[in-house]
Amino acid sequence: MNRREFLQQSGAAVAFAALYGVVGRAATLEDKVVALVYPTDDPVVGAPSVKWALELLGQAITQRGLRLRITNSIKLAEGADFCLLAAGPGGAFGRPADAAPATAPESLAIVPGKLDGRDVLWISGSDARGLMYALTEVADAVALGIDSTQALRPLQPVRESPPNQVRSVIRLFASDVEDKGWFNDRDFWRGYFGLLAANRFNRFSLGFGLGYDQPIGLRDTYFYFAYPFLVDVPGYPVRATHLPDAERDANLAMLRWISDEAAAQGLDFQLGLWTHAYRWIDSPSANHVIEGLTPETHAPYCRDALTRVLEACPNITGITLRIHGESGVPEGSYGLWRTIFDGCQRGGKRVPLDLHAKGMDQPTIDAALACGSPLTISPKFWAEHMGLPYLQAAIRPTERPTGKPGKGLFTQSEGARSFLRYGYGDLLREDRKYSVVHRIWPGTQRVLLWGDPVFAAAYGRVSSLCDVKGCEIFDPLSFKGRKGSGHPGGRDGYRDLTLRATGGDFEKYRYTHRLWGRCFYNPQTAPEIWDRQLRKDYGAAAESAGKALSLASRILPLVTTAHCPSAANNNYWPEMYVNMAIADESETPEPYTDTPKPRRFGTVSPLDPQLFSTVEEFVASVVTDKLDSRHPPTEVAQWLHRLASGAEDALRKAKRTSGENAALRRLAIDVETVIGLGRFFGEKLTAASWYALYQIEGGADTLAQALKAYRSAREHWRQVIEITIPVYVADVSYGEGWFQRGHWADRLAAIDRDIEVMARKPISSSAGPSAAAHKLDLLTRSIFRPAVVPGPLEVRRTKAGQSIEIRLTDRGGQFRSVIIYFRSMNQAEIWQSTLMRGEKRSDGTIYFAAIPASVADNNYPLQFYLEVQDDDIRPSTMPRLRLEMDQMPYIIVRASDLARPEGVAIGTGIEI
Numbered sequence: 001m002n003r004r005e006f007l008q009q010s011g012a013a014v015a016f017a018a019l020y021g022v023v024g025r026a027a028t029l030e031d032k033v034v035a036l037v038y039p040t041d042d043p044v045v046g047a048p049s050v051k052w053a054l055e056l057l058g059q060a061i062t063q064r065g066l067r068l069r070i071t072n073s074i075k076l077a078e079g080a081d082f083c084l085l086a087a088g089p090g091g092a093f094g095r096p097a098d099a100a101p102a103t104a105p106e107s108l109a110i111v112p113g114k115l116d117g118r119d120v121l122w123i124s125g126s127d128a129r130g131l132m133y134a135l136t137e138v139a140d141a142v143a144l145g146i147d148s149t150q151a152l153r154p155l156q157p158v159r160e161s162p163p164n165q166v167r168s169v170i171r172l173f174a175s176d177v178e179d180k181g182w183f184n185d186r187d188f189w190r191g192y193f194g195l196l197a198a199n200r201f202n203r204f205s206l207g208f209g210l211g212y213d214q215p216i217g218l219r220d221t222y223f224y225f226a227y228p229f230l231v232d233v234p235g236y237p238v239r240a241t242h243l244p245d246a247e248r249d250a251n252l253a254m255l256r257w258i259s260d261e262a263a264a265q266g267l268d269f270q271l272g273l274w275t276h277a278y279r280w281i282d283s284p285s286a287n288h289v290i291e292g293l294t295p296e297t298h299a300p301y302c303r304d305a306l307t308r309v310l311e312a313c314p315n316i317t318g319i320t321l322r323i324h325g326e327s328g329v330p331e332g333s334y335g336l337w338r339t340i341f342d343g344c345q346r347g348g349k350r351v352p353l354d355l356h357a358k359g360m361d362q363p364t365i366d367a368a369l370a371c372g373s374p375l376t377i378s379p380k381f382w383a384e385h386m387g388l389p390y391l392q393a394a395i396r397p398t399e400r401p402t403g404k405p406g407k408g409l410f411t412q413s414e415g416a417r418s419f420l421r422y423g424y425g426d427l428l429r430e431d432r433k434y435s436v437v438h439r440i441w442p443g444t445q446r447v448l449l450w451g452d453p454v455f456a457a458a459y460g461r462v463s464s465l466c467d468v469k470g471c472e473i474f475d476p477l478s479f480k481g482r483k484g485s486g487h488p489g490g491r492d493g494y495r496d497l498t499l500r501a502t503g504g505d506f507e508k509y510r511y512t513h514r515l516w517g518r519c520f521y522n523p524q525t526a527p528e529i530w531d532r533q534l535r536k537d538y539g540a541a542a543e544s545a546g547k548a549l550s551l552a553s554r555i556l557p558l559v560t561t562a563h564c565p566s567a568a569n570n571n572y573w574p575e576m577y578v579n580m581a582i583a584d585e586s587e588t589p590e591p592y593t594d595t596p597k598p599r600r601f602g603t604v605s606p607l608d609p610q611l612f613s614t615v616e617e618f619v620a621s622v623v624t625d626k627l628d629s630r631h632p633p634t635e636v637a638q639w640l641h642r643l644a645s646g647a648e649d650a651l652r653k654a655k656r657t658s659g660e661n662a663a664l665r666r667l668a669i670d671v672e673t674v675i676g677l678g679r680f681f682g683e684k685l686t687a688a689s690w691y692a693l694y695q696i697e698g699g700a701d702t703l704a705q706a707l708k709a710y711r712s713a714r715e716h717w718r719q720v721i722e723i724t725i726p727v728y729v730a731d732v733s734y735g736e737g738w739f740q741r742g743h744w745a746d747r748l749a750a751i752d753r754d755i756e757v758m759a760r761k762p763i764s765s766s767a768g769p770s771a772a773a774h775k776l777d778l779l780t781r782s783i784f785r786p787a788v789v790p791g792p793l794e795v796r797r798t799k800a801g802q803s804i805e806i807r808l809t810d811r812g813g814q815f816r817s818v819i820i821y822f823r824s825m826n827q828a829e830i831w832q833s834t835l836m837r838g839e840k841r842s843d844g845t846i847y848f849a850a851i852p853a854s855v856a857d858n859n860y861p862l863q864f865y866l867e868v869q870d871d872d873i874r875p876s877t878m879p880r881l882r883l884e885m886d887q888m889p890y891i892i893v894r895a896s897d898l899a900r901p902e903g904v905a906i907g908t909g910i911e912i
Contacts, residue, residue, distance in 0.1 A: 018194055034152060038092075042090065049265055050128050052264055056198070083121070084120070093120075104162075106126065112155070163523070164463050164521070168437070170204075206258065214326055229288075233305045269317055270319070275322070298336070324356070330409045379424040379425060384569035385444040393831075399567070440471060446575060447477070452554055454886065473516055487731065541655070551650065552675060562685075574681070581601060585600060586757075602616040618689065637683070730743050797898045806850075
C-alpha cells in the first residue's frame with residue numbers, strides 16, 4: 001500500500017474527524033520524517049483492527065504536518081527523524097525482552113529504546129487488540145499532544161493490561177423517528193466505533209426491543225419484536241405490517257455492515273433482543289403489528305429466525321436476551337427459552353449468550369448452560385440508575401422477597417427472585433459456572449454532560465471485583481424518544497443549534513467515553529490522557545473546566561444513592577426531577593409507585609439503605625438520641641453543597657481563562673444546571689429534615705427552618721429553568737408519560753404547591769426550642785466526621801470450616817465501642833451485626849469478633865465494615881465513605897484470601 005492509498009481509507013479518516021476534529025495547531029516539527037515500520041507477514045499486524053489503527057496513526061502524523069514514510073523494513077527507514085516499529089507479540093525488528101507486552105489478552109507496550117544506534121519506539125501488543133490499543137494511544141498523543149516529540153520519543157515506557165475482560169457500550173434503537181437516521185448512516189458508525197475502539201472499549205451492543213417495559217399500549221414498534229424487521233424465514237408466514245420487503249432486507253444488510261464495521265475496528269458485536277412478544281395489548285395506534293405467528297409456532301420461529309440472522313451476520317459475536325416478564329414472555333417458560341437458546345448457533349458453533357439478570361432462576365441457568373453456549377448473566381448496577389462507584393451494600397426493602405408468588409408475567413421477579421430486579425442478587429457465588437457482567441443503566445443522568453475521572457476509575461476497579469468480567473454502560477441519550485415520543489431533528493435535545501456537535505450525537509460525549517473506556521481498561525490511567533482531550537476542547541481553560549465537570553459529575557449519582565423514590569429509570573429522573581411532596585399528603589406521586597407508604601419525601605428509601613438513612617429515620621434518631629453510622633440526609637446535603645461550590649469556583653475560573661467556544665458553552669451550561677440541581681436537592685433534604693422534626697414537635701422555629709430551606713431550593717430550581725430555557729427544547733422526551741418528558745420549567749408548579757401547603761401548617765403554641773432542634777441545627781452545619789486512622793485490621797480463619805476472626809488494633813485508645821456489620825455478598829441476605837469484644841494491652845486495645853461459619857462458609861465472598869464510636873456525637877464507619885471515592889465503604893474477603901494460614905492483613909491505611 002502506498003502512502004496515498006494508506007491515507008485514503010475512509011474508516012480512519014472519519015474516525016479521526018470524530019475523535020479529534022481539526023487539530024488546529026501548527027505542527028511542532030515541520031518537514032520532519034516519521035518512518036512507520038511494520039512487518040507485512042505478521043498475522044497480528046494483518047488483523048483488520050490493526051490495519052485501521054495504523055491508518056489512524058498515519059492520519060495523526062500527517063495532520064500534524066509531519067511527513068510519513070511507510071515500510072516493512074527498518075533499513076528503508078534510514079534518514080527518518082523518528083522510527084516507529086509496530087509488531088505483534090513475536091518480537092520483530094530485534095525487540096528486546098523489556099520492550100515486549102505482557103502475555104495477558106489485550107495488553108500493550110509502548111517502549112522507547114535504541115536499535116543499531118538509533119532512537120526507535122517499539123509499539124506492540126499481546127494480540128490484535130493490544131497492538132491496536134498501542135497504535136491508537138500513539139495516534140492520540142500525536143494528535144492531541146502539545147509537542148509531537150513527546151509522543152514519538154517518550155521518556156517513559158507504557159505497559160498496560162486490562163483487569164476488566166468486558167468493556168462494553170449499549171446503544172438502543174428506541175424511536176423510528178430519532179433512530180433510523182443514525183442506524184443507516186455509515187459515516188456515523190465509522191466515527192462512533194472509532195471513538196469506542198480508540199478508548200479501549202472491546203464490545204458494542206445494539207439493543208432492539210427496549211422501547212417499552214411490556215407489550216401494552218404500544219405506538220412505535222419498529223424493531224420491537226426484531227426478527228420480522230430483519231429476515232424472512234422459510235416455512236413461517238410471518239411479517240411486520242406496513243414494512244416493505246425491500247426495507248426489511250435493507251435492515252439486515254445494514255445490520256451485517258454495522259457488525260462487520262465493528263469487527264474491523266476491534267469491537268465484539270452483541271445483538272440485544274430484549275422483546276419476544278409478538279402480540280400487542282391495547283395498542284390501536286401501533287405503527288406495525290406482527291402477523292402470521294401462533295403460540296405453537298412462536299418458539300420455533302424465534303429459534304429459526306435467530307439462526308438466520310446469525311448466519312447472515314458472521315460478525316455478531318454474542319446475543320443478549322431479556323428473559324423476564326418484560327420480554328412479553330411469562331416467567332417460567334423454560335421450554336420456550338430452551339428452544340430459542342438452540343437458535344444461538346452458526347455453522348455448528350455456539351454463539352455466546354448474555355442473559356439479563358432480572359427474574360433469573362436456576363432452571364433458566366441450567367437450560368442456558370445445557371444448550372452449550374458460553375453464558376454470561378448481566379445484573380443491573382445500582383438498579384436502573386448510576387449511583388456511587390461501589391457495589392450497592394443493600395437493596396431497598398421493596399426489592400426483598402415477600403414470600404408471596406408474583407402475578408401474571410412476573411411470577412419470579414415479583415416473587416421469590418425479586419432481589420434480582422435491581423441488583424446482583426445471589427449471582428456472585430464462588431462456584432458459579434457462568435460469567436457476570438454488570439450493566440449501568442441510564443436513569444440518573446441522560447442529557448447533561450458527565451465526566452469525572454475519579455468516579456470512572458473507581459468504577460473501573462469495582463467492575464472486576466469477585467471475578468466479575470467487566471461492565472456495560474448505556475450510551476448517553478439512551479431511551480431518547482422512547483414509547484413513540486420521538487421528535488424529528490435528532491436526539492440531542494438542543495433548541496440552540498449552535499451547541500449541536502457535528503458528526504453525530506455521540507460527539508458531545510467524547511470525553512465521557514474516553515473516561516469510561518480508558519478506566520475500564522486501566523483504572524490507574526495517567527491524568528495526561530484526560531488532559532489531552534480537555535486541552536483540545538477547552539484550550540487554556542482545560543484544567544479548570546475539567547475540574548468543574550469532575551465535581552459536578554458526582555452530584556446526581558450521590559443524590560440517586562441517598563434518595564431513590566423509584567428504582568425504575570422511567571419513573572425517577574433526578575436530572576429533570578418530578579417533585580415529591582414533603583408536606584402535601586394529598587398529592588398522588590404518580591411516578592413513584594415503588595416507594596414506601598406514606599409516599600412522601602421524608603419516607604423515601606435510599607438506594608443503599610445500609611449506608612444511608614431516610615429523612616424520617618434520621619430525625620427520629622436525633623429525637624431519641626440514637627444516632628447510627630449511616631450517612632444522614634444533612635450530611636448528603638453538605639456534600640452536595642460542597643461539590644456545587646467547588647464546581648462553581650472552577651467554572652468561574654474557566655470562563656475567565658478562555659474565550660467563548662461551543663465546547664466550553666456546552667460544558668458551562670450543563671455544569672451550571674447540575675450545580676443548581678445539587679443545591680436544590682441539598683436544600684430540599686435539609687427542608688425535609690426540619691419538617692420531619694416539626695411533625696414530631698410542632699414548633700414554629702422548626703417549621704420556619706423547613707420553609708427557609710425549601711424556598712431556597714425553589715430558587716435554585718428557578719435558576720435551572722433560567723439556564724435551560726434558551727438551550728433545550730420544551731419537550732426533552734424519554735417517554736409518553738408526563739413525568740418522562742418535558743422541561744425543567746414544567747416541574748416548578750408542584751414545588752410551589754408543596755411550599756404553600758407547608759406554609760399553612762399549624763404551629764403548636766407550647767412548643768419551644770428543644771434539645772433535638774439544637775442537635776439537628778448542629779448536624780446541618782457540621783461538615784464531616786473527624787477522620788481517624790486505626791491500627792492494623794486482620795482477618796483469619798480460626799479453624800478450617802469454622803468461624804472467621806476479625807481483629808482490630810486501636811493503638812491510640814480512640815474508640816469507646818466497635819460494632820462489626822457483616823454478611824455474605826448475597827443481596828437476598830440481611831446484614832448482621834455484633835459488638836466487638838475489647839481487650840486492653842500495652843500497645844492499645846484490640847477488638848475481636850467472630851463471624852459464624854454459616855456466613856463464612858456459604859460459598860459467597862464475605863463483606864463487612866465497622867461502626868466505631870469515639871467522642872463525636874455520632875458513630876463513624878470504617879472504611880469511611882468519602883466524597884473522593886478513592887476507597888470502598890466496606891471490606892470484601894474471598895475464600896482464597898482465607899486459605900492462607902496467616903489470613904489477611906488489611907493494614908493501617910483505612911480511614912474512618
